[in-house]
Amino acid sequence: MPGYFAKKSDGIVHHLGTVKPECQLHSIEKDDRVYFTPDSLENALSQKFVSCKYCIK
Numbered sequence: 001m002p003g004y005f006a007k008k009s010d011g012i013v014h015h016l017g018t019v020k021p022e023c024q025l026h027s028i029e030k031d032d033r034v035y036f037t038p039d040s041l042e043n044a045l046s047q048k049f050v051s052c053k054y055c056i057k
């Protein structure tokens with residue numbers, strides 16, 4: 001299972017291990033998801049995504 005993924009349309013990256021109800025991951029369509037290789041926050045941020053204020057502190 002990946003640890004980090006993002007919603008393309010809003011540019012927010014989430015951590016699946018600390019996800020909160022406010023993240024509303026259930027509403028993200030499959031084709032709007034981005035997974036990272038390597039699976040790290042640093043990689044996501046280097047691709048201009050921003051951290052979710054609920055699940056990444």
